[in-house]
Amino acid sequence: xxxxxxxxxxxxxxxxxxxxxxxxxxxxxxxxxxxxxxxxxxxxxxxxxxxxxxxxxxxxxxxxxxxxxxxxxxxxxxxxxxxxxxxxxxxxxxxxxxxxxxxxxxxxxxxxxxxxxxxxxxxxxxxxxxxxxxxxxxxxxxxxxxxxxxxxxxxxxxxxxxxxxxxxxxxxxxxxxxxxxxxxxxxxxxxxxxxxxxxxxxxxxxxxxxxxxxxxxxxxxxxxxxxxxxxxxxxxxxxxxxxxxxxxxxxxxxxxxxxxx
Amino acid sequence: xxxxxxxxxxxxxxxxxxxxxxxxxxxxxxxxxxxxxxxxxxxxxxxxxxxxxxxxxxxxxxxxxxxxxxxxxxxxxxxxxxxxxxxxxxxxxxxxxxxxxxxxxxxxxxxxxxxxxxxxxxxxxxxxxxxxxxxxxxxxxxxxxxxxxxxxxxxxxxxxxxxxxxxxxxxxxxxxxxxxxxxxxxxxxxxxxxxxxxxxxxxxxxxxxxxxxxxxxxxxxxxxxxxxxxxxxxxxxxxxxxxxxxxxxxxxxxxxxxxxxxxxxxxxxxxxxxxxxxxxxxxxxxxxxxxxxxxxxxxxxxxxxxxxxx
Numbered sequence: 001x002x003x004x005x006x007x008x009x010x011x012x013x014x015x016x017x018x019x020x021x022x023x024x025x026x027x028x029x030x031x032x033x034x035x036x037x038x039x040x041x042x043x044x045x046x047x048x049x050x051x052x053x054x055x056x057x058x059x060x061x062x063x064x065x066x067x068x069x070x071x072x073x074x075x076x077x078x079x080x081x082x083x084x085x086x087x088x089x090x091x092x093x094x095x096x097x098x099x100x101x102x103x104x105x106x107x108x109x110x111x112x113x114x115x116x117x118x119x120x121x122x123x124x125x126x127x128x129x130x131x132x133x134x135x136x137x138x139x140x141x142x143x144x145x146x147x148x149x150x151x152x153x154x155x156x157x158x159x160x161x162x163x164x165x166x167x168x169x170x171x172x173x174x175x176x177x178x179x180x181x182x183x184x185x186x187x188x189x190x191x192x193x194x195x196x197x198x199x200x201x202x203x204x205x206x207x208x209x210x211x212x213x214x215x216x217x218x219x220x221x222x223x224x225x226x227x228x229x230x231x232x233x234x235x236x237x238x239x240x241x242x243x244x245x246x247x248x249x250x251x252x253x254x255x256x257x258x259x260x261x
Numbered sequence: 262x263x264x265x266x267x268x269x270x271x272x273x274x275x276x277x278x279x280x281x282x283x284x285x286x287x288x289x290x291x292x293x294x295x296x297x298x299x300x301x302x303x304x305x306x307x308x309x310x311x312x313x314x315x316x317x318x319x320x321x322x323x324x325x326x327x328x329x330x331x332x333x334x335x336x337x338x339x340x341x342x343x344x345x346x347x348x349x350x351x352x353x354x355x356x357x358x359x360x361x362x363x364x365x366x367x368x369x370x371x372x373x374x375x376x377x378x379x380x381x382x383x384x385x386x387x388x389x390x391x392x393x394x395x396x397x398x399x400x401x402x403x404x405x406x407x408x409x410x411x412x413x414x415x416x417x418x419x420x421x422x423x424x425x426x427x428x429x430x431x432x433x434x435x436x437x438x439x440x441x442x443x444x445x446x447x448x449x450x451x452x453x454x455x456x457x458x459x460x461x462x463x464x465x466x467x468x469x470x471x472x473x474x475x476x477x478x479x480x481x482x483x484x485x486x487x488x489x490x491x492x493x494x495x496x497x498x499x500x501x502x503x504x505x506x507x508x509x510x511x512x513x514x515x516x517x518x519x520x521x522x523x524x525x526x527x528x529x530x531x532x533x534x535x536x537x538x539x540x541x542x543x544x545x546x547x548x549x550x551x552x553x554x555x556x557x558x559x560x561x562x563x564x565x566x567x568x569x570x571x
Contacts, residue, residue, distance in 0.1 A: 021463030101354050107324070109353045112344060119316040119349060121319015129283070148355070176371070225342050 002210075005033050005203060009071045011260035012084075014103040014232075016067060018251045020088025022096045025254075026229035026241050028068040030172040030200070031139060034224055035060075035072045037206040038137055045076055047134075049104035054133035055125050061098040061116025062141040062170060064243075067076060068092050070108075070174040076211035077104045114147030116140070117167060121153040124165035124219070135214070137166050151191065157219045158192030165219040166210065167193075170200065177238050188221045200224030231255040240243035264420040267398040269293035271405045272330055276301055278559035279409070279518060283322055287312050287333030289362065312337040314403055316345035316359075316401045328412060333563040335361035335377035336367075337457050343383055350415050351387035357415060358408060359384070364421030365508035365536060366549040376549075378536045381419055382513035385486040391436065392485040394455025396425060400483045404432040411436075421456040423546045437487040439480050441496050447476025449567050451499040451560075454507040454515045460550065463507055464555035464564060471561070472570050485515060489524055501529040502567060507556060511535035534563060 004010070009257060010029055017023030027249065038058055047055035060069050067087070074084040080093075082104075086092035093102035097111030106124075110116040120138035127134060157165055176182055189195045194216040198205040205257055206224065213220035229235030232254050246254060255261055262270070273296055276282040283304045284297060285321045287329045291298075291307050298305040308315045312333055319329035338361045339346065350357060361380065363442070368375035385392045391408065395401040395418060408416040432440060442458070443465060453461040458481050482488065497503055503525070505516035516533020523531065538554050550556040556562070565571045 035404075039512065057324075061263065099352075112348055114313075115317055115349055118317030119321040119324070121314075123324050124319035124321070125318060126307075126322045126325035126327055129322075129327070132325075149314045149317060152311035153318060156311065156314065156318065158306060252426075 005201065007231065007258045007260060009075065010013060010117070010231050011255055011258045013067045013072050013249060014246060014254045016084070016087045016257070018184050018246045018248075021245050022088045023067050023245070024064040024096075024243055026235050026248070027065045027141070028195055029230045029232065029235065030226045031062065031065045031170045031228075031230045032072070033201045033203070034139060034168055034170070034206055034226075035068050036075070037203060037210065039072050039078075041235050042210045043137070044134070045078065046055070048078055053130060054135045057107050057120065057136045059110070059116040059120045059123070059136070059138040060098055061110055061120070061138050062111030062113070062144055063083065063116065065098040065170075066094070066098045069098060073089060073105055076248070079103065092112055113141065113144040114149040116142075118149050118153035120165060120167070121157045121162065122160040124157065125160060127164055128160070128162060135164050135166060136202045137168065139170060140173045141174055141177065142169055142176070144186060145169060154188065154191045154193065154219075161217060162219045163217040166213050167219065167221045169223045171223050172226040174228065174238060184223050188223075188231060192218060194218050194220040196220060196222045198222055198224050201227035201230055262398060263422060264395065264398065264401055264425055265290055265422070266293055266482065268360055268405070268418070269297065271402050273297045273300070275405070275409055281326055281328045282330060283327045284330045284332065285319055287337065289333050298547065307457035313345050313386065314341045319357050319464065320345070320349035320353065320355050321436055323357055324406050327355040328358060328409070331357055331549045332360045332362070333369060335380050336375065338418070339380035340377075340378045345464075346415060347385065347387050351389065354389070354507070356413050358418070358422060359415060359443075360418045362420045364419065364423060366540070366546050367422045368541050369444060369546045369549045372543060373541055373560060376540055377419075378509050379513070379515075381485050381509055384415060384417040386433050387415055390486060391416045393418050393483055394485060395483055396456050396458045398419065399430045399432070400434055404436060404483065407436050412535055423456065426473070434450075434483070437484045437489045439482050439488065439493050439496055442481045443477070443479035445476040445478035447478070448477040448499070448501045449564070450480060450497050450503045451477070451564065452480045452482060452503060452505045452515070452519070454485065454505070454509070457506040457508055457555065458548065460555060460557045460560055464560035465569055467557065468564055472565060472568060475568055477564060477568075482515060486546060493519065493523055494525070495524065501527065503531045504563065504567065505527065505533045506555065507533065507535045509535050511537050534560070563571065
């Protein structure tokens with residue numbers, strides 16, 4: 001895994017966590033590049049937040065990566081700078097987990113793991129029943145795949161040939177530190193899914209995987225290899241930084257690593 | 262016809278005029294939905310044995326405009342899947358109809374795993390939910406239709422298989438409104454919730470023989486939430502002892518709810534006959550009603566005691 005992309009978005013995340021006292025910086029850095037590619041190239045942004053039946057859906061099942069979603073939404077003009085700046089404040093539509101009841105561009109309220117993925121299956125099923133267009137993307141953590149509902153819904157999705165569904169597993173090794181079997185791909189394969197792999201920090205590989213999934217008549221999973229805390233070495237891994245709030249000094253160190261100020 | 266049969270029949274009737282209705286079942290009652298499946302193959306899913314995912318999938322369907330009807334055995338639909346009901350529907354302001362089968366002891370001999378006496382207050386704790394315990398086809402039909410006409414939030418129907426009675430179809434029914442079944446002129450009232458209507462009516466019939474002057478008033482409740490408290494007060498006025506009978510946990514049931522919120526005047530008091538703790542016994546439906554004090558015999562004795570005639 002090479003250079004770090006989206007440095008400015010990473011810096012924005014760190015600053016918002018510092019200012020608000022809430023957020024999961026390493027988890028956001030893990031998924032940021034995937035979310036950015038989704039909205040940059042694969043989701044029809046003009047229909048986000050609309051009631052158009054053919055719109056694409058993105059459900060962030062890994063809800064604690066919310067800030068990665070928010071900064072991308074702001075980058076593409078789907079929320080305003082003022083809305084993003086309100087993050088974590090009383091009355092804001094945006095805080096540590098996404099809440100669909102507070103803003104039209106948020107598709108699902110998540111936070112308790114194992115909910116967003118099966119809801120995405122339901123949305124994909126609904127589109128299939130209505131024969132409407134658009135695709136349904138959901139992003140789950142690899143640790144989240146320990147939840148039974150993931151596999152219940154994965155089984156259902158394959159049996160109903162939900163080719164309009166794409167799940168992305170943020171394989172940042174949260175799961176591996178807990179349970180050592182490294183078989184996400186083979187499990188999804190056994191469940192009847194179209195299984196792809198990608199470097200979750202490579203624009204080229206993420207775009208290629210998301211593009212190739214369009215042709216699939218069965219649900220696709222992209223197992224995206226990522227680094228938790230990508231871009232800032234001292235944040236990386238599964239230690240104290242998972243839900244740690246940076247001090248003023250920490251923030252300066254993070255921004256230095258990101259080449260920001 | 263069983264309540265489940267009525268449920269399937271009404272679902273089909275509703276689906277004919279509302280293309281947004283989708284039925285999800287957890288490998289139960291599929292025989293009753295044969296006609297539904299034949300008419301609407303795209304809107305009927307026997308999801309399999311995956312109750313929490315079934316609830317979340319229903320939430321996804323609701324996100325794109327469907328009205329899901331989700332059905333399986335009560336403890337699995339509610340207790341196993343409670344977080345899905347709470348978060349995916351309650352928190353997200355999404356709507357679905359959940360219909361369970363299994364009163365407290367309908368599956369009496371299957372033991373604790375299939376008993377269900379916590380579900381109603383659990384669902385009622387979710388903001389915006391409406392919770393019903395119908396005992397007759399008339400109630401179920403009327404309430405299901407009213408829910409569809411006022412779609413929103415969780416609606417939960419707990420269907421029972423034991424003690425289903427023919428409720429007078431002429432009785433007007435409205436969501437939240439208690440029903441006066443027997444106008445006693447005495448100071449004691451008995452309130453039945455859902456299937457306990459059967460045992461309460463039997464106990465009162467016996468009491469007519471053992472103590473004809475009993476004067477006990479009988480009010481029946483099919484809507485646990487919402488419930489019109491003003492109507493309850495009106496129906497219970499001039500009584501000073503109200504006995505609430507329910508196949509629910511006593512601490513979380515209708516008796517507790519009315520005791521906290523009804524505010525009866527003077528020295529009037531509300532007491533409950535319900536289920537305390539876990540019921541670990543096997544036995545018939547009647548055996549478990551007896552052991553929990555909810556059989557018609559037990560209720561007759563309780564009423565005689567309240568009347569000072571034991």
